[in-house]
Amino acid sequence: MAEPLTNALCRRLGIRLPVFGLAHRVEVAAAISRAGGLGVYAAARDGPHELEDKLRLLRRLCPDHPVGVDLLLPTGLPGHNTREAVAAAVPQGHRDFVRTLFDRHQVPPATHGNFFSQYVRSQSLFEEQMDAVTASDVDVFAAGVGTPPQVLARARAAGQQTIALVGSVRHAGKAIAAGAEILVAQGYDAGGHTGPIGTFTLVPQIVAAAQGRPVIAAGGIGTGAQVAAAFALGAQGAWLGTLWLGTREHELPAALAAKLIAAGSEDTVITRAHSGKPCRVLRSAFSDAWEAPGAPQPLAMPYQQALTGELLAAVEEHEIAPLMYEAAGQSVDWLRRIEPVADVMERLVRETRDALRSMTPYMA
Numbered sequence: 001m002a003e004p005l006t007n008a009l010c011r012r013l014g015i016r017l018p019v020f021g022l023a024h025r026v027e028v029a030a031a032i033s034r035a036g037g038l039g040v041y042a043a044a045r046d047g048p049h050e051l052e053d054k055l056r057l058l059r060r061l062c063p064d065h066p067v068g069v070d071l072l073l074p075t076g077l078p079g080h081n082t083r084e085a086v087a088a089a090v091p092q093g094h095r096d097f098v099r100t101l102f103d104r105h106q107v108p109p110a111t112h113g114n115f116f117s118q119y120v121r122s123q124s125l126f127e128e129q130m131d132a133v134t135a136s137d138v139d140v141f142a143a144g145v146g147t148p149p150q151v152l153a154r155a156r157a158a159g160q161q162t163i164a165l166v167g168s169v170r171h172a173g174k175a176i177a178a179g180a181e182i183l184v185a186q187g188y189d190a191g192g193h194t195g196p197i198g199t200f201t202l203v204p205q206i207v208a209a210a211q212g213r214p215v216i217a218a219g220g221i222g223t224g225a226q227v228a229a230a231f232a233l234g235a236q237g238a239w240l241g242t243l244w245l246g247t248r249e250h251e252l253p254a255a256l257a258a259k260l261i262a263a264g265s266e267d268t269v270i271t272r273a274h275s276g277k278p279c280r281v282l283r284s285a286f287s288d289a290w291e292a293p294g295a296p297q298p299l300a301m302p303y304q305q306a307l308t309g310e311l312l313a314a315v316e317e318h319e320i321a322p323l324m325y326e327a328a329g330q331s332v333d334w335l336r337r338i339e340p341v342a343d344v345m346e347r348l349v350r351e352t353r354d355a356l357r358s359m360t361p362y363m364a
């Protein structure tokens, strides 16, 4: 296949296609890179030892192409905190509220934990996660929320190219000062932690603020026409999260996959109930409950996840459909079936080329 989409950013990173994919499954990230883009493994839900294993697996699944890893590094969290200490600070009224969700939806207790029921986010956890990242042979490091300069410096010293996700010109300035080499302009439309500025507005603002650094557009992208639009806005690539949830390699539980396939752009909500910070997720009985009259205000990070971790681990394990959700962007509208990563990539590339070709009349 001819590769007219290969641009300067692709050459810099050693990839063929300017399509970037973030996923919480190494199998998905590896498949994105094998398909010619850059797969970025979202490691924020891994403890340090698990992360070492995952990054080894990522390389084993993708030995011949660059791969990336992403961590969430919010500032202002406890330096070091045990789960017990954080859980003890959760008000009783909040615990009672979560108990009503267990009862109302007849959720049996979890028999095994997940990240949220075993860890709390703290600076010392981030450092241990970063030890695993710098000891690995991944090619690219992405900072999701927060860009601590010392963390980006560690990644660069380990030979990794550094990317920062930003949601405003102010964030971009901080990321540049912290040493980020490539910026992802992630707009309001995006799944996950998101700011208030829409992608179409944000991308040209970040391009103007990037001081020549490459910018990748993110948030709400589900078609090749939008990838072409990202180029028109000055971005050198498109960064997608939601669309990959609908891939075979993701192996989502059937009930969650069905909800995502059925969902349209109006079925996502921004809530603090997921992590304590504004996060766009698929609307569910969980997000509705926190919006209902009389519901308590979600707690700040990391207390909210310490509060809800056991419930959400049980919901996942027992597949309690009404409460199941994931982070998801307005792009969920284009998640219409479960298909292999390679097919999603092939469609995006074909549509991007069609969209670029359809613009030629404007050149006359």
Ligand SMILES: Cc1cc2nc3c(=O)[nH]c(=O)nc-3n(C[C@H](O)[C@H](O)[C@H](O)COP(=O)(O)O)c2cc1C
Residues within 6 Å of the ligand: 022, 024, 042, 043, 044, 070, 071, 072, 143, 144, 145, 165, 186, 189, 190, 191, 192, 193, 218, 219, 220, 221, 239, 240, 241, 242, 243, 245, 326, 327, 328, 329, 330, 331, 332
């Ligand atoms: C399920 C899911 C999990 C995400 N987790 C992270 C994460 O851990 N770190 C991060 O930097 N971004 C995360 N994001 C945001 C993505 O990096 C990306 O910016 C966003 O998905 C783009 O918008 P889209 O969802 O419309 O494609 C997540 C997004 C989704 C959908």
